[in-house]
Amino acid sequence: MENSDLIKDLKDNVNEYMAFIQENINKKNAMVITHGCQMNEHDSEKIIWLLDKMGYNQVNEINKADLIVVNTCSVRHSAEDKVYGQLGNLKNLKNSKKDLKVAVCGCMMQRDESRNYVIEKFPNVDIIFGTNNIWKLPELLCTSYNGKKLAMDIEKNPIGLDEGIGAVRAFDFKSYVNIMYGCNNFCTYCIVPYTRGRETSREPKDIIHEIKSLVKNGTKEITLLGQNVNSYGKSLNTKFTFANLLEEVNNIEGLERIRFMTSHPKDISNDLIFSFKKLDKLCNFLHLPVQAGSTNVLKRMNRKYTKEDYLRTIDKVKKVNPDIALSTDIMVGFPGETEEDFNDTLDLCRKVEFDTSFTFIYSVRENTPAAKMQQIHDKIKHDRFERLLDILYPIQEKKNKKLVGKTVKILVEDYSKKRNDFVTGRTEGFKLVNFKGSAEDIGNIIDVNIKDANSFSLEGEKIG
Numbered sequence: 031m032e033n034s035d036l037i038k039d040l041k042d043n044v045n046e047y048m049a050f051i052q053e054n055i056n057k058k059n060a061m062v063i064t065h066g067c068q069m070n071e072h073d074s075e076k077i078i079w080l081l082d083k084m085g086y087n088q089v090n091e092i093n094k095a096d097l098i099v100v101n102t103c104s105v106r107h108s109a110e111d112k113v114y115g116q117l118g119n120l121k122n123l124k125n126s127k128k129d130l131k132v133a134v135c136g137c138m139m140q141r142d143e144s145r146n147y148v149i150e151k152f153p154n155v156d157i158i159f160g161t162n163n164i165w166k167l168p169e170l171l172c173t174s175y176n177g178k179k180l181a182m183d184i185e186k187n188p189i190g191l192d193e194g195i196g197a198v199r200a201f202d203f204k205s206y207v208n209i210m211y212g213c214n215n216f217c218t219y220c221i222v223p224y225t226r227g228r229e230t231s232r233e234p235k236d237i238i239h240e241i242k243s244l245v246k247n248g249t250k251e252i253t254l255l256g257q258n259v260n261s262y263g264k265s266l267n268t269k270f271t272f273a274n275l276l277e278e279v280n281n282i283e284g285l286e287r288i289r290f291m292t293s294h295p296k297d298i299s300n301d302l303i304f305s306f307k308k309l310d311k312l313c314n315f316l317h318l319p320v321q322a323g324s325t326n327v328l329k330r331m332n333r334k335y336t337k338e339d340y341l342r343t344i345d346k347v348k349k350v351n352p353d354i355a356l357s358t359d360i361m362v363g364f365p366g367e368t369e370e371d372f373n374d375t376l377d378l379c380r381k382v383e384f385d386t387s388f389t390f391i392y393s394v395r396e397n398t399p400a401a402k403m404q405q406i407h408d409k410i411k412h413d414r415f416e417r418l419l420d421i422l423y424p425i426q427e428k429k430n431k432k433l434v435g436k437t438v439k440i441l442v443e444d445y446s447k448k449r450n451d452f453v454t455g456r457t458e459g460f461k462l463v464n465f466k467g468s469a470e471d472i473g474n475i476i477d478v479n480i481k482d483a484n485s486f487s488l489e490g491e492k493i494g
Contacts, residue, residue: 044080047168051084055175057129060086061095065113066103068255068291069226070136072206073164074101075197077135080167082198092123097131097171102138104225107393110138114151121154131174133157135164139184140225143396149180158182161226162211187212187227203473204251204287204441205244209237209275210265213257215294217321218332218399219364219392222257229258231265234275241282250475251287251441252279259290260297273301280309286475287441287458291317295343296334303343306351313458314351318343319359319388323378324371327364330403337378344382355385355429355459362418363392363411365403372414379421385429385459387422391415423485430461430483437493438463440478442471457488465490 051058060081064074077099078088089095100116103109117134124130132155138144140160148155156174159166162185173181199205212227213220241252254275256262262272272290279288288311293302295318305312318340322328325336347354360375379387391411394401438457446452446464453467464487465478471492478490 044083044165044168047172048080048084050172051168051175055085057096058084058086059089059095060097060099061089061092062099062101063116064101065109066101066105066137068206068253069208069257070101070103071200072197072208072255073136073161074099075199075206076164077101077167078198079196080164084168084171088198092120096129097133099133099135099167102134102136102144104137104141104144104221104395106390107395110144113138114147117148117152117155121152124154131156131171133159133167133170135159135161135167137161137221137225140186141221145184156181158184160184162187187230199244199249201443201473202248204253204443205249206253206255207237207240207244208232208256209254209259209272210256210262214261215258215334216332218330218403219361219395221395221398224397226257229261229265231262233266234270234278237275238278238282241279241285245282245284248473250285250473251289252285254279254288254290256290257292258294258297260293260299260302271299271301273299273305276302276305276309276312280311285311288312289315289460293318295320295340298343300346303346303350306347306354313460314354315357315458315460316347316354317357318347320378320382321359321361322364322367322371323375324367325374327367327371327374330366331364331400337374341378341381353459355457355461356382357386357388357460358382358384359388359390360418360422361390361392362415363406365392365400365405367406367414372417376418376421379418379425383425383429384422385426385461387426389415389418389422427483427485430485430488433457433461433480433488434483435480437477437479438490439475440465440490441475442467442473444472445469462487463490464488465492467492 062074062077064070102113120132134148134155139158157170159170163183166183170181170183210231212229213222214229216223259272263270320340321331323337440455440463442453442455444454446454448464451466452464453471454464463478477493479493480488480490482489
């Protein structure tokens with residue numbers, strides 16, 4: 031069956047179940063709880079769109095909800111533990127609210143171990159679905175309301191039905207856009223290929239159509255999402271690279287900013303690097319996860335590049351755009367990591383001087399190759415983690431202080447958590463800036479003069 035036929039069947043199927051819910055279910059307050067990455071956030075936007083079409087009202091208080099959807103993350107044990115704690119609390123709530131429906135979806139539900147644990151330990155869960163069949167939610171709800179104790183459906187791989195689902199965006203002025211799904215890299219510590227399936231790229235025309243529609247409705251900034259955007263296009267029938275897609279997106283009239291994540295260092299092309307000079311709407315920000323600075327550790331991780339490869343890539347990027355802000359992911363305590371390996375990571379951080387970094391301690395994920403490797407004692411992991419932060423934070427503060435006295439353009443996103451009369455937003459380099467402003471500033475790109483800086487944020491003054 032052609033993809034267009036699948037989408038038509040999807041819409042017909044979804045509309046039928048939506049109509050049943052609209053006509054037969056009276057209590058329709060829903061709450062969606064999201065854990066994890068930007069991909070999960072965008073999945074939740076699709077779930078909210080489906081619920082909206084079924085007549086559900088979105089609420090922010092658990093006690094007011096008739097349906098609670100928990101969108102899960104399984105990247106680390108701590109993420110799963112948080113979900114289990116939440117489901118335990120919902121068990122108590124459901125005891126006092128018998129009509130409450132609880133749905134669990136996302137990456138955890140793609141894993142047999144996590145899904146089976148939820149089924150065994152949390153009989154209060156009514157509905158389970160995965161990352162690749164969000165569109166099944168209306169049908170599963172109908173099945174549950176018709177009396178089935180557990181309505182469940184899991185699809186192992188993406189099946190190209192994204193074009194049939196809309197999204198209720200968290201913001202009008204900035205939006206996530208999926209360009210591909212899944213991952214083919216099989217890093218030895220990671221379960222994403224098992225939870226998100228194999229790589230599948232969306233057709234360029236569908237992506238462009240979606241972005242044009244978003245811009246027409248007020249979007250100024252889009253973030254292109256994929257587990258590895260650098261390999262975009264490999265599953266298409268025609269030769270069309272990620273750099274080609276960026277150029278097409280850059281030509282969209284009315285769009286002001288383009289971001290993307292995440293990039294894999296082994297697949298970053300010279301054409302993509304040159305895009306940071308060539309494309310005027312592409313933000314001068316690159317998130318390029320290194321994970322470790324030791325070639326030995328990178329080999330055990332199956333990352334398929336060396337420390338030297340990574341540093342050469344960074345040198346190319348800096349030559350093309352000397353002002354680019356660089357971000358990364360770093361894992362501490364990977365199995366077998368020696369003190370020499372860790373020192374290689376510290377050395378790489380000193381040489382690159384990352385503007386921001388996402389650091390975390392390795393945690394075992396069942397059924398990954400790394401789980402069978404020799405593990406490192408927790409005390410050593412935590413000690414190395416603190417030593418890494420001692421290197422990263424002063425560099426970040428130094429990089430931020432270089433902006434003091436300069437005027438930068440900020441996309442204002444919300445009120446600041448610092449003060450009631452402050453708003454907050456991001457520079458092109460994804461640096462967080464707080465400054466005195468008002469509701470009229472939110473959603474606009476405005477000039478701000480930077481007055482102060484620390485390791486994590488900047489403080490400025492609105493110009494004009």
